[in-house]
Amino acid sequence: MYVKQIKNGNKLHRSGLLVALLLGLAITNLAWAASAKKDNVVRDLDYGVVLYNYFQEQYFEAAVHLMASKELGRIPHHLDDSDLLLGGVLLSYGLHQEAESVFSRLIDEGAPPDIRDKTWFSIGKIRYQKGLQADAIRAFEQIGDSLEKDMFTESQLLLANLLMGRGEFKQASGILKKLPGHSTDATFAKYNLGISLFRSGREIEGSEFLAEVGRIKSFDPEVMALRDKANLALGYALLGQEESSRARAFFQLVRLKGPFSNKALLGFGWSHAMQKDFESALTSWMELRSRKLTDSSVYEAQLAVGYALEQLQAYPQSMQSYLEAIDLFKKEMSRLDGAMKEVRNGKLMNYLVSQALGDEKGVINEKGLLKEVPEFRFITGIVSGHQFHEAIKNLRDLQLLRNNLKHWGGAIPTYKDMLRLRRQTYEERLPELMPEKDDFRLAAFQDERALYEEEYRRIVYEHDIRAVATAKEAALLTRLDGIKGRLQKVGRRMNTNQYGDYENKYHLYRGLLEWEISTSFNQRAWNMRKGLNQLDKEIKKTETQQQTIMLAKKRAPKGFEGYDRQITRMDNRVKSLQKRIDTVYSEQQQRVQDIIIAELSWLKERLSEYMDQAQFSLARLQDIASGQN
Secondary structure, eight states: OOOHHHHOOOOOHHHHHHHHHHHHHHHHHHHHHHHHHHTTOOOHHHHHHHHHHHHOHHHHHHHHHHHHHHTTTTOOHHHHHHHHHHHHHHTTTOOOHHHHHHHHHHHHHHHOHHHHHHHHHHHHHHHHHHTOHHHHHHHHHHHOOOOHHHHHHHHHHHHHHHHHTTOOOHHHHHHHHHTTTHHHHHHHHHHHHHHHHHTOOOOHHHHHHHHHHHTTTOOOOOOOHHHHHHHHHHHHHHHHHOOHHHHHHTTTSSOOOOOOHHHHHHHHHHHTTTTTHHHHHHHHHHHHHHSSSSSSSHHHHHHHHHHHHHHOOOOOHHHHHHHHHHHHHHHHHHHHHHHHHHTTTHHHHHHHHHHHHTTTTOOHHHHHHHHHHHHGGHHHHHHHHHHHHHHHHHHHHHHHHHHHHHHHHHHHHHHHHHHHHHHHHHHHHHHHHHHHHHHHHHHHHHHHHHHHHHHHHHHHHHEEEEEEHHHHHHHHHHHHHHHHHHHHGGGGGOHHHHHHHHHHHHHHHHHHHHHHHHHHHHHHHHHHHHHHHHHHHHHHHHHHHHHHHHHHHHHHHHHHHHHHHHHHHHHHHHHHHHHHHEEEEEOOOOOOOOHHHHHHHHHHHHHHHHHHHHHHHHHHHHHHHHOOO
16 A cells, blocks of 8 residues: 555656746746856846846746847847747746747857857757657757856756656666755755656665655755655655554654645554554544644544544544544535535636736745635645646736736727827828918919019129118118209209319219129129029928928828728737637636546545545444444
8 A cells, every 4th residue: 555655646746847837937047147147237228128027027028028129129239148038938938839949049040159058958958848858868968068067967957857757767876876965956856766766666776765865954945845755755665565663763754844744643653553552553643633634644544543442442432533533524525515616616716816926937825825715725735736836827827918918908999099199180280281372372482583583683784783782881872862862953052163072072972882882793693692592492492391291191091001900900819819818718727627626526535435434433333332232
């Protein structure tokens, strides 16, 4: 019984679980470590945003921003590192093919040796997780000398696991013996090797590895739990060989407050019972019976206490114990029916998913769930399992995608409103920018420009100095004209000498003014020409602007239509993805429910068997009591 239990049920899939939960995140850490080792400087702002999202554990946002930044060419200084980061994030979401495609492209593009070795390491881990043993081994063999020590150690651990999977225990043992003894992952690998050797019938070799793990001194919770489980496995193996004293020594090494203390107490009691020491066995089982109903060991203790009392010939107490056990089993079976109902109506699933949504890694707060959902205690044994964890993680990822699609879908009406408003504003403003009368205005300006050109030519041809005079000069010329008129009127009343003096002064002043204008006539004419040229430029600019507005008016509807099609296409795509995800989510939810229902059904069957045994033992004791009477 006990050897069968250790061969079939006690293997702790630590390495596989580590890969499933941490593989993608470990690879993304490789990318950052590689970047930090070079210069510890983020040279592209967008890559800094990606790293910020990543270290905030917002992996989906990090992946989206990273892919968008790469497509827009905004991270030219971190291309290799960004590919490693992207591949790791994709892998953390279970997108193995996409992740391996990213890593393979890195190799094909001739990445530097350190990036190349890390990439082969990552590819090997992907293939390991997918169960491609031979391909994974070949990938690990491609690793050169640039791999860091910690990653090399991890590659050897994975290689040892691959060899164990192929039954090559001797080669796996040789690899593990060369690894640091205090490595947590190496400890798990040695435990797996010990269990694998047991399952293959090589129990002596398996015991050596388990005993080594059971003697490890550590305060690491994971290592302490593994140490307890190794001692527990050895204890049950020795019970199966009827070596109860040796088995008891291993059970005593298991912590009383650890996760395997219940099974250890049960086995410890049986080690005494096998030696007919039922009083000591009863002490152990009474302690176990008083504990919370969290695993099958506590239920078995309900029967074991009655059995021990029966062997001590305390028949009334034994009968009472069996009656209490039967009553407990009935209540628990009723609670199990209620738990299965809660699972089928989705209540438990909603709590599990809501818990997982609070953490990007999908970690479930068991204590919190036990308070909110008491039925959760029935499935605590499977929650930490790889299959269940991956199923919940998939549900969490699907729910995150549903939330994102819901957000994107909700934004599409806003985009439509924005586009409608822009189109409406454009159509309303366009007439204001270019009314029909502006065409006539421009034509009038062009006609006036032709008159200006004609006048300019006349001025130059006739050397019209008055036309090029300044305002002040024109005023002086007008004043001189007035003076000439007055001289002509009063000249008849003046004597000849006086009139001659005034006329000479008039001609002197007029001559000086006209001479001044004449000497700068060419310059003034050139300034007029420049003014006409500037006017030509402004008219040409106005013509160009009108043509641009006309062209924009013709093209605008096409631009709006393009955005209409794009928004419609996005809307259809989001709705299509929502339907697909809803379907996959329902399937995955059903898969998780099936896992839970299977566990609950199995526990109910066990309880039914326990109740049958209790009723049979009670009936036997009642027969004994009747015979005595």
